[in-house]
Amino acid sequence: MTKFLLNHLIIAVLIMLPGFGLAQSLSVSGKVTDNKGAAVPGVTITEKGTKNATATDVNGAFKIVVKNNNTALVCSLVGFLSKEVSANSQQPLKITIEDDTQKLNEVVVIGYGTQKKADLTGALSSVNAGDFKSQPVTSVAQVLQGRAAGVTVMSNSGAPGGDASIRIRGNNSIQGDNNPLYVIDGFVGADYSAINPQDIESIQILKDASSVAIYGSRGANGVVLIATKKGKSGDTQVLFTVKASSAQVLKKLSLLNAAQYAETVNAKALATGTTPIYTQAQIDQFAANGGTNWQNEVFRTAPTQEYQLNLAGGKEKTTYYIGANYLNQQGILNNSYLKRYALRSNLESKVTDKFSISFNFYVNRQQGTNLRGNLGRQSPVTQALAWAPTVAVFDAAGNYTLNDPVGSITSNPVALEQDQELTNITTTANGILDLRYKFSQDLSLTVTGGANYANTQGYTYVGPSVSQNLPSATRSSLEGVSLQQTDNLTYSHLFGGVHRLTATAVFEFQNYQANGFSATGNNLTFPNLTYYNLALASTYGVGTNYSNNALSSLLGRVNYAYKDKYLVTFSIRRDGSSKFTTGNQYSTFPSVGLGWRLSEEPFIKQLNFFDNLKLRGSYGSTGNQAINPYQTLTTYGNVSTSFISGTITPGILMGNPGNPLLKWETTKQVDGGIDMEILKNRLSFSADYYHKSTSNLLLPVTLPLYLGGGSILSNVGKVNNWGYEFSLSGDPIVSKDLKWSSSFNFSLLNNKVVSLANGQNIMYTGSSVGSGLSTQSEFVLIPGQRLGTYWGLTYEGTWKPSEAAAAAQYGAVPGDAKYLDLNNDQQINGSDYHPIGNGLPKYSYGWNNNVTYKDFTLNVFIQALTGFSKLNYTYGSAITANSDNRQATIADILNRYIPGVNETSNIPGFSKTNKNYIQSTRFMESGNFARLKNISLAYNFSKDKLKKVDLSVFVSATNLWTITGYKGFDPESSSVTSAPGADVNQGIDYGAYPNAKTYTVGLTAKF
């Protein structure tokens, strides 16, 4: 630490050395050595503020002609601290550069405090603003995606601001929330979707028990600490960024054209004994004139613009950062968009030597329209694959065609986009005030008060063309207030120069309360007045709701380091939650972490190889209380039903039975890790192994329909997650003009259901995504198997002519679908269902590269997820006649089994006896993909050319290319949300909003 300060002091002094004499060119020569006196080659020597530069030779010598003899020279080399020297010092210059131990002296934010990076015992990953600087990220999910080992990000929805599932070290919980806990500038449980990524300075991802146990009952899924930007004392810095993008759907599926469709429909009619629908004349006409390409009708090229203005600066004692942002992101489905206005102000002031204040405040207004990303059968995407290409978008009168007489039985896909609106406008205001009092150098008290206010106004309209001519509209309002108090007393002292002790004690209380209401007008008298005049309607619906919960916590932590060599962290937290009944409300979460910096040991030091070498290990427990309030209670729910035709009467129905015995879900985690840095910190490597065991799993146990269906939330069973995480980063090329820095991370994640309650050997969970398409639970939990295991039939291809007799036993004919008859009872039914695959990615890769050549910077970022399968309902529903679809639209149907023509095909032919089960291996596909997530090229105009402005421009492409065998639009998007309980159901794609391919140009000016 002192060395660090000293270095900075020297630099500061050097900078402030008053120059003298007239500006004139001067030839300067010198030699650069390290602190052991050895010559350092390859050091870049730059005339400050210019592009005039040279490099030292093998002897560390250099020569440069500077234009201004008052200037300073900047010496820089990776692995060393950069240094400035005055050009007109005594010649030849003798310059000594210091090893960059800054990385290790770096102080990182941990929960409820900070710690020297070198002293960490936990497993942390960091993402800094620089890592995503020239990438057009618009959400925190995009910032995290692929950038940190152990963090899996899936963009479930390609809708602007769309849902993403962010998982740290897998999925602990089945019912509970698996989203990590977000802590923004100390506000615990913040809404990450309300954060403008441009305000982010750094993100720390806490993964192991020793780091997260301090968050106790909410730490089980890992913790994401986000620190926003701060001002630095000095002149005001103005940063202005503008970006413009254009997005398109990743790909379009190969569908039948109108003539092919008509021929196929007729072929089916003939094969099943009904009357062909199309005449030859119609078919010829379609062949000549084409039909409707519904995919082209629902997708579009969508523009996005974003502006960011930062003002940062301050005086000696008071600094500020102000960030303002406007984002207008149009979605690739028509009439869908996100608009965001964000304003942040971060202030810090040292009132006295002992007393300091910081106040961070942001407001954010976000409007999302038609971003229903995960909708199944009523999604415009599903319907675009269901509507007959022989039907026009509009009828002769110019209205939306209301009925597809042949294909889909539901609404026109374009009308689904245009004749309904689902808008949510959320205004978030968050303020967090820290008052810090330093009693002494060692002891300080911080009292933090935080408040988060979120107000969501909903505006829904369902127009006549998508509602059987019964237009309706809804207005809703939801107000949520979350309050936090944290009192933090921290003592830190270095005893005898070798024992560093930091002790922290915290009291924290959080309370959340929500109030909402909604009003619906049905069968609007004047549909064109939409939700602006609900009173003119034939029936009404109203609703109000209230919810609150509180969490009260006490926690303590001790960090001890001996000579920065032996490190111990011990923490304990006791949480009480109002969500449980008395007796089950409190739980305690302890942890311990150990670290040994081998690189400080003489026997390692003498190897002269490791700049840092550390072994880490930790063990601890965390909890999960992420259930909804009141689930311990049995409650009635509201229903409305009709007695006098055309009116409704309110009534009540029993809800799910409450479970008063509910208690905390507990995760115990053990972690072992190693960190090393070598080659003057040019290469760093980190590896971790962890094992998490979650017991008292919260699971909604499905109740039989004969008990009215629904579920009862219970603590059942146990699940283990274990895995490895590796990250490697380094600077493979470092030269004067060309630099390449690269970081790679890889995680392997495995999990297993260990046991289920009451010795049960199977439990069923449904996604309800495939309502109408699949009638059975789509997932099962079986001890010994992974979470996210699909339950279904094995498809064995089509019955072949030689198997006609066997087929007949199943009531089938050759060309019909053949399924594995597990129990050999000559019928295909529920007893033939079995585990058929898994929807949770097992391997995750991220590779980020920055190549700088002179003033150009190229970023290439590749992400991959492998080891999982998807159940492709989108494709399945479009190639079979099922649910809302009466005909196939996928071009592959042309290759179906046709008796006497194509009897080898495994795509079933048309018959009266064929049965298509979507929930089968026929529609299960590998979801593996590798994706060029970002490629961007930035050009930085030199300051000397533009006087005072630091200007850079960039072009980038997101999701430019994807390697995958997946037949749907996008292996990444899924119809299951990141919502609690949905994790095990991940992997079903039913008309999900696909991700986009986006091209962006941007400009940043700093002055």
Add this chain to the structure above:
Amino acid sequence: MKKSIIAISALSLLLLTQCKKALEQDPKGQLVGTDAVSTLPGLQAAVLGAYQPLKNGYTSGFASSAIVGLVMGSDDLTTHPASNKQDFREIDQFAASNTNGRTPIIWLGCYKTIININNILTAYKNTSGNSAAVNQLLGEAYFLRAFSYFWLVRFWNNIPLITASSYDAGLLSITKSPATDVYKLIEADLQQAEQLLPNAKPAAGRAGAGAAKALLAEVYLMEGGYPINDQSKYALAAAKAKEVISNKALYGFDLAPDLNVLWSGTQTAINTPEAVFELEFSSASGNGNSIYGKSAMPGDENGWDDYFCEINFFNNFPAGKRKDATFHTTFIMPAGNINWQNGQTKHPYYQKFRVNTPTPNYLTSSTNQPLPLIRYAHVLLTFAEADARANNAVSADDYAAVNAIRSRAGLAPLNGLSANDFESAVVQERAWEFAGEYTRWFDLVRLQMVESANANKNTNDLKPIGAITKANYFLPIPNADLQLNPNLSFK
């Protein structure tokens, strides 16, 4: 220094006021436990709410064509041979899988109502208020439970018999009860209901004592045949039906004079005197009747072809007013009307279930039309058949009952038949009168006529896959429940 301490203390205090709220749940706005029905309005909300699972869209109950799917095995109904009709087709072909998507809709609807009624039948004891009003609601509750179990026992025969007032983990491993036990409960419930209920229905779509008696007559008639085969029930059926017929004014029942009113597809069809028990709907509020409308209409007219009439049934149907009111045989198409023989499915469709919304020909799959599940016509024909079977002779009252129906249908009256011939004629009359109305299938079952009714299919109709056995008389228990409770696989 001082200021800083004041500031810190003030903030702490400000925040500490928050923590005073203990960690207690404050379920404002929630109806917790059985308290909700401690008042009369609360009890009423619970009873009215218990109707809702019987007509909850495509999710549960009788609001969607699921109910038609379940009776597809009868000779008055069939479905599209291809299209998206796998669930219907496999029942029509007597090859129903326990994974069928339609069976759970009826199963759940009935059971969800039962579960709620079970709760009410205990919770009402805490209800304070006018005891007559409480009794009336109680009667309605008994009716609903009996009504629900009657559908379940007819479709599935031996079933879990749930009467517990609240959830209990032991219910997760319950075994099936024999149908006789279920019928016992149904009879007892209806006997309670007829005592407790007022004579006339309290409102459209709700049950009165007349409905309880009419349903009880139906129950007895069913018990007279397969699988209970208790012939002594015919006399009870006749007596109960007679009670309703003799006091029809008291209960507010009568035949609608004109079938075209009954099946007008407009407001006039709602809550006619003929509606002994019907479900009411409100499409605008998302409580629509989706059996009618698109579901019943031909693809040629932008319908969904979910169900229509088998060809032989149609051909044998006696011509006249009733046939015209029952069937839709000329399809209205932009390029000119066509006859059903030239339609896509080459089948006649039901006129009964078409709708005429205020905007004519606007196709809808969500209608305001009521769903009559017991008509006064049922009472008359149940009486005629049961009375003849009970006495092995045909009385003048029996002829009067059946001829009232025939006369409205524009057919000549029956007379001079032997008891056997009369019984067959009434069963046939029920087939015509209730064509497409979820009645024929149960007649075929109780009289063990399923095989014969499916023996000689028209070439354009779906044929059974394999031979029909008594096992095909009942549906497989939905796999979802079988998975959760393997005990249900035992007989």
